[in-house]
Amino acid sequence: MQDDPIWRAFASTGDPLYYLLYKTVQAGEKKNRGENPAGQTPRPVD
Numbered sequence: 001m002q003d004d005p006i007w008r009a010f011a012s013t014g015d016p017l018y019y020l021l022y023k024t025v026q027a028g029e030k031k032n033r034g035e036n037p038a039g040q041t042p043r044p045v046d
Contacts, residue, residue, distance in 0.1 A: 004022065006018055006021055006022045006025065007022050010022060
């Protein structure tokens with residue numbers, strides 16, 4: 001987390017937009033790896 005440039009920008013500025021950007025990127029990376037973002041469950045197949 002400390003090596004991520006977006007996280008460092010958030011830590012130095014405190015701007016919540018950097019935090020939201022960081023979380024969005026993390027969720028996208030999890031999706032690309034086939035993982036579910038926190039709190040989401042797969043929908044049942046009809």
